[in-house]
Each structure stands twice: as C-alpha cells, then as structure tokens.
Amino acid sequence: MELLRNAVRPYAWGSRTTIPELLGRPVPAPHPEAELWMGAHPGDPSHVIGPDGTERSLLELVEADPVGQLGKSCAGRWGGRLPFLLKILAAEEPLSMQAHPSAAQAAEGYKREESARIPRDASNRNYPDPTAKPELVCALTEFHALAGFRDPERTIALLKAIETPGLAKYAVLLEAQPDPAGLRALFTTWITLPQAALDELLPEVLDSCVKHVRERGEFSVECRTILELGESHPRDAGVLAALLLNRLTLSAGEAIYLPAGNLHLYLHGTAVEILANSDNILRCGLTPKHVDVPELLRVVDFACGEMPVQSGERGSVDGPSAGKSASDRRLSVYRTDAPEFELSRIEWEAGDDGEIAVHDVGPQILLCTAGGLLVTADDGEQVELRRGQSVWLPAADPAVRVRPLSGERTQVFRATAGTC
CATH class of the missing domain: 2.60.120.10 (Jelly Rolls)
Structure with missing residues (x-):
C-alpha cells in the first residue's frame, strides 16, 4: 500500500485551474492541464512513493512482479500488464470527436499496421497497440458531452428546425431511411464532402443555429453546441457530424459508458475517467490530427437511441x-x-x-x-x-x-x- 505520484498531461484543451486546485498547487497554472494519469501506462506511468521517500515507476514494479502486483488471474489474462488507466479529466474546451475499436478490430488493425511497418509513433498510425479501449466517464462537476447517435426521428426534427437550402436534402435523405443504415449513409456523406461544399454548407447551418437560439427553439442547447464547435473549427466536417449525436449534461456522480464503436466528444467539465490501458483512437474531426475515414467507418457503431446514464448501482463494492x-x-x-x-x-x-x-x-x-x-x-x-x-x-x-x-x-x- 503506497502513495502515488501521478503524471499531468498538458493538452491545449485542458483547464489551468482544476487539476492544480485539486493537487493543492498555485492557481492558475502557467499552461493548461488536461489529465491526471494514475496507472502503469508506458507513456506516463505513476510512481509509487516508498516509506523512505524513494520513488519507483509503477510500470517497472508490475513488469518485475506481475503476479504479486496484479494477481495470478489478472496477470495471466492481460499478459502481465495492468489493464486499466484511471484519470482526472479537466476539459475547458472540446476534445476531438472519436471512437475506439473492439478487441478484434484492434488486434487486426495492429497486425495490419505492423505488417506495413508503420512506426508505432507515426502520426498516421491508428493502432499503436493490439487492445480495445472501452471507457467510462463519471462527472465530478456538471459535465457536457456528445455521445452515441440520437434517435433518427429526433435528428430529423432537429434538421428541419434549422433547415436551410443546403441542409434540406440531407434531412430528406435521413427521413427516407430513419435507422442505423440511414445514419451511416448521412454520416458518410457529410464527412466525405469536398471542402468547397463544406465551405458553402457550414455557414448556412451556423447562421440558422444562431436564429434558432435567438428564438429559443426546442433545440437551443444542441444549436449552441454546434455554434461553439463551428467557432473553433469553422471548416470541419465534424461540426456537421455533431448534429447526429446525443447532447448530454451529466450531474456530479452520473456516468456514461462508451463501448467499442461509440462516437463521442467531451465538451466541458471535470470527471473521473477509467479506460482500458490502450492508445487506439479513430478520430472523426474537430482536430488537426490524423483522420482515417475508411478505418473510422469500419469501427463506428451506428446503433441509435438515448445514451444510458448511470448513477451507480448501490450495494457492496464487490457485488450487489x-x-x-x-x-x-x-x-x-x-x-x-x-x-x-x-x-x-x-x-x-x-x-x-x-x-x-x-x-x-x-x-x-x-x-x-x-x-x-x-x-x-x-x-x-x-x-x-x-x-x-x-x-x-x-x-x-x-x-x-x-x-x-x-x-x-x-x-x-x-x-x-x-x-x-
């Protein structure tokens, strides 16, 4: 039983106050601090602090004694690797829109990219490891996110509420097939639009969202989100894709689970996040990083409906x-x-x-x-x-x-x- 010293990740979307305040450091920090990592991730492992104040990497401890640190069953199943990573996530600005692969997709993709000899740290590498990356995020403060595809009938209502000349045909497209296949068709169409077409359509959509908010329309929260994303990424197809996702506001203690294929985007707030110890991310947009559209379409799950929100199951720690x-x-x-x-x-x-x-x-x-x-x-x-x-x-x-x-x-x- 040893205290941990944990790594802080300084991503640009992070907060300059949340993590420093949590750790008792001066506020504000000189730079954004986005995530506090607790675990044995090779990129930034925690360090255990011994009784004499000396420190040792948790990753080194696990590698030196996997059975003692993880237990025989856990060490055997996960190849001597701690299977989870715990985080504090402090989002001041929206992250990228992304999805994660299943175990089978990750294993196949990793093998394929290894055979192609793509360096694991290459910017165009989708699968730096062969493992799945499910995750769960639990709000510490009011936490805002987009996650999972909204029921198509509700999305059709949204598209009609902000209808523009350029957007009308897409509402008709989904109305003709209001199911996961129709969502796939519309999503694919939008994220593969030529830049010239995007540059014509996006301003129309944003102007209509402004009008809808001013009129206090039914979808004002969704429209404000689109305006926020459009301001940061004015030429990005991910702004259109965001029209298709559930808009969630979690209260402290509420959580959402994001299994393989769930398309999601964290917008703002502080949360505890637990995830599989993996770096496999397929990005959709709203980021300058690599977006592999064909691979994304192989991974994304177009199942639709309301996103389940958990408050936690009451009971004992090890079972109901x-x-x-x-x-x-x-x-x-x-x-x-x-x-x-x-x-x-x-x-x-x-x-x-x-x-x-x-x-x-x-x-x-x-x-x-x-x-x-x-x-x-x-x-x-x-x-x-x-x-x-x-x-x-x-x-x-x-x-x-x-x-x-x-x-x-x-x-x-x-x-x-x-x-x-």
Whole structure:
C-alpha cells in the first residue's frame, strides 16, 4: 500500500485551474492541464512513493512482479500488464470527436499496421497497440458531452428546425431511411464532402443555429453546441457530424459508458475517467490530427437511441448487496461489460465517520476527490489520503478498510480490474 505520484498531461484543451486546485498547487497554472494519469501506462506511468521517500515507476514494479502486483488471474489474462488507466479529466474546451475499436478490430488493425511497418509513433498510425479501449466517464462537476447517435426521428426534427437550402436534402435523405443504415449513409456523406461544399454548407447551418437560439427553439442547447464547435473549427466536417449525436449534461456522480464503436466528444467539465490501458483512437474531426475515414467507418457503431446514464448501482463494492445497512448506501458501482476495469464510488456525508471494508479482489487504485481518508490494512499498516492523492494496492497486499479523517464530506473512487 503506497502513495502515488501521478503524471499531468498538458493538452491545449485542458483547464489551468482544476487539476492544480485539486493537487493543492498555485492557481492558475502557467499552461493548461488536461489529465491526471494514475496507472502503469508506458507513456506516463505513476510512481509509487516508498516509506523512505524513494520513488519507483509503477510500470517497472508490475513488469518485475506481475503476479504479486496484479494477481495470478489478472496477470495471466492481460499478459502481465495492468489493464486499466484511471484519470482526472479537466476539459475547458472540446476534445476531438472519436471512437475506439473492439478487441478484434484492434488486434487486426495492429497486425495490419505492423505488417506495413508503420512506426508505432507515426502520426498516421491508428493502432499503436493490439487492445480495445472501452471507457467510462463519471462527472465530478456538471459535465457536457456528445455521445452515441440520437434517435433518427429526433435528428430529423432537429434538421428541419434549422433547415436551410443546403441542409434540406440531407434531412430528406435521413427521413427516407430513419435507422442505423440511414445514419451511416448521412454520416458518410457529410464527412466525405469536398471542402468547397463544406465551405458553402457550414455557414448556412451556423447562421440558422444562431436564429434558432435567438428564438429559443426546442433545440437551443444542441444549436449552441454546434455554434461553439463551428467557432473553433469553422471548416470541419465534424461540426456537421455533431448534429447526429446525443447532447448530454451529466450531474456530479452520473456516468456514461462508451463501448467499442461509440462516437463521442467531451465538451466541458471535470470527471473521473477509467479506460482500458490502450492508445487506439479513430478520430472523426474537430482536430488537426490524423483522420482515417475508411478505418473510422469500419469501427463506428451506428446503433441509435438515448445514451444510458448511470448513477451507480448501490450495494457492496464487490457485488450487489441484499442488505440495507448504512454502509451499503455509501457505495455506488458503475457496472459495464468491460473486462479491463470497474469503477466504484464511496461517499460519506458530513458527520459520518463509519468504516468500510474494501475487499481484496486484485490490483486497485484509490483516489480521494473530497475530504480526507484513512486507509488501514488488515496487517495494521495505515496511509492517510488527502484530496487529490491516490494509493496503489497490489493484489498481494492484505485487504483494507477506509474511513474519513474528519467529519467533513469525503469521497473516494476505487479502480479495479474487471472480472479476470
């Protein structure tokens, strides 16, 4: 059981206040800070801090003793690699629109690009590793996103509400086939439009969105989002693609799960994100980075409808609880079908100092996001966890118990491997 020192990723879309404030550093930071990484990702692994203050890369620890750090089952299934990466995500501006491959697509794509001898760090490389990249994002503040294709009937209503001469034919196209196949046809048409056609259509769409917002139309939130994206990327087909996606506003504690093929775009807010330990991204647009349209179309899932929003399943950390004890009500588990990870949230209201057992089920990271926490192992070892701090619990360590350090509201997120 050791504290972690974690890497901060300074992407341009990040916030200059959120992560520094969480870590107790001066605000604002000199540059945007977008993500705080907790895990054993080769690009920026966490470092464990020993009792004497010395540090060692978590990646090195896992590679040196995969069974002790991960457990026999987890190490065997994932080839001695920690299968998940935990993050704090602080989005001040929209990210790129993207989707991630399934395990089979990633393995095939990686093999193909290796055979073509495309360097793994090349800008046109789609598959730097052979693994899937499902992810789940849980809001810490109000969090805004586009995710999954909206029901076609609602999208037809949106297109008609902002109809322009250039847009009318596309509404007719989807109206003739209001299903996933029709969405695929319209999406493909839009992201392959010649730049000259985009330069003619996009200003029409943006002007109509302005009018719709001024008139306080039914789709004002969606139109404001299109205007925001259009201002940053005035000649990008991704602005049109955004018209097809569900517009979501998550409250703190709410989460969405993004399986393989889900087209999504994080807009603004702070969240805890857990994902498979992979770098495989197929971008759609709203970015200067590489966009491979044929490969994107092979990966994107055009299933449509409302995007499920989770609040967490109440119960014990390691499974649903049949009881109604006070400790159960502190626990929320975000269930997915991802074998790489599971995310839980434990929360104490002010004045509650009850202790909760965290069962020993394999490698774990605990991240404190509010208040302070005392982590006590069954062998008597203790670690204090302050807001913004995290601790690594190897599989070989004894089980631990957690409780607040004081009477203030306390919150901790727990990342584990999925069913190994």
